[in-house]
Amino acid sequence: MRFTARFERGQQAIWLLAPWLLGTCLLVLLPLLGTLGLLFTQYDVLSAPTWVGLTNITHVGNNPLFWRAITNSLIFLAVAIPLRFGLTLGLGVVLAKPRPHARWYRTIIYIPSLIPDVAYALLWLWIFNPIYGPLNLLLTALGLPPSPWLLDATSARMSLVLLTVFQIGDGFVMIIAGRQSLSQHYYDAAAVDGASPWQQFRHITLPLLAPWLVLLILRDCVVTLQQTITTTALMTKGEPYYATLFLPSLIYQEAFDRFRFGPAAVMMLALFVGLGLIAVSVVMITRRTLGRG
Numbered sequence: 001m002r003f004t005a006r007f008e009r010g011q012q013a014i015w016l017l018a019p020w021l022l023g024t025c026l027l028v029l030l031p032l033l034g035t036l037g038l039l040f041t042q043y044d045v046l047s048a049p050t051w052v053g054l055t056n057i058t059h060v061g062n063n064p065l066f067w068r069a070i071t072n073s074l075i076f077l078a079v080a081i082p083l084r085f086g087l088t089l090g091l092g093v094v095l096a097k098p099r100p101h102a103r104w105y106r107t108i109i110y111i112p113s114l115i116p117d118v119a120y121a122l123l124w125l126w127i128f129n130p131i132y133g134p135l136n137l138l139l140t141a142l143g144l145p146p147s148p149w150l151l152d153a154t155s156a157r158m159s160l161v162l163l164t165v166f167q168i169g170d171g172f173v174m175i176i177a178g179r180q181s182l183s184q185h186y187y188d189a190a191a192v193d194g195a196s197p198w199q200q201f202r203h204i205t206l207p208l209l210a211p212w213l214v215l216l217i218l219r220d221c222v223v224t225l226q227q228t229i230t231t232t233a234l235m236t237k238g239e240p241y242y243a244t245l246f247l248p249s250l251i252y253q254e255a256f257d258r259f260r261f262g263p264a265a266v267m268m269l270a271l272f273v274g275l276g277l278i279a280v281s282v283v284m285i286t287r288r289t290l291g292r293g
Helices: 002-038 055-061 064-095 102-114 117-127 134-141 153-165 169-180 184-192 197-208 210-235 247-257 261-290
Strands: none
Touching: 002 261, 055 261, 064 102, 064 153, 064 169, 064 210, 064 247, 064 261, 102 169, 117 134, 117 153, 117 210, 153 210, 169 210, 184 197, 197 210, 210 247, 210 261, 247 261
């Protein structure tokens, strides 16, 4: 009877997962196989694919823009992800508890994530305008020197980091759901033992939220890089001096502007491998620091 019940539950799980598995095969696995095939071919849509062996890999490896895009992407993630993660975790943990006007605060935090990427980029393009943008007008009113924002290599990259920090709505909801799923008994027992709020956060909240935090970081890495395509296309176009040229944008340019799908496939594979290494690193660091097995 026990085996029959487990078998029935397994069948139910398979049927529930069937739409997701079908979508994964059609939208992920098949395009991935096609990308692997394009690695070794010269293809421009207008003519039949031609086998070129390792020429595409050599071409990409000798392309300085490829390495510049990788460097920019790593710097962008190294700055943006900790900021997004810290802000999401802090606000999520604080606003998960019943507080006065908590619903309004949650709504305000989530609203930027509802704005379409194009409208969001155009809004920030106006905010960062060096002449009549409200951000520089505010700095001038405070007696501070205005910033060139998108006109300088360093400030342009940091400006794109700044606008990504406000779109944390999905991760914010995830942290709230995770925190509210934790039993209050853990915190009551810790309080009886004299644990401070910080000790409760460090030794109870963080370890128990570890799976949620790993998912949040991995999601942010993928989503943040993906969003750079729209923002850079509308705001900087990779300038100044290729300071805002990120790997997803370069892949798009190679594939759909220059119709060089072979080099684009090599770059896409490099992006997948890089994100895979980041995922493994995040899991290992989380297990080591939070003691999760």
